[in-house]
Amino acid sequence: MWKSLVHGRVMGNLTLAGPSVCLVTREGWIQAFDHKTGNIRWQFPCMKRLESAPLVTPQMLLVGTVEGELMAFAVTEKMASLV
Secondary structure, three states, X not given: OOOOOOOOOEOOOOEEEOOEEEEEEOOOEEEEEEOOOOOEEEEEEOOOOXXXXXXXXXXXXXXXXXXXXXXXXXXXXXXXXXX
């Protein structure tokens, strides 16, 4: 078992994608943790209030904002280990 700190309050469901657990926080962070160790794999501040689970595909990560926006991020080389 493990425990990791996140940047803010997790309001939505977690997403398991490959070896990572991906989450969003209400304070606007997208974070991915190694599902075995809890170590942070990557994180990104998108500066929007987030409350829904992220959707992860091999090409992109999508999140919905409280303000009614859909944001899509291209999966970078660093993020590629997510899927």
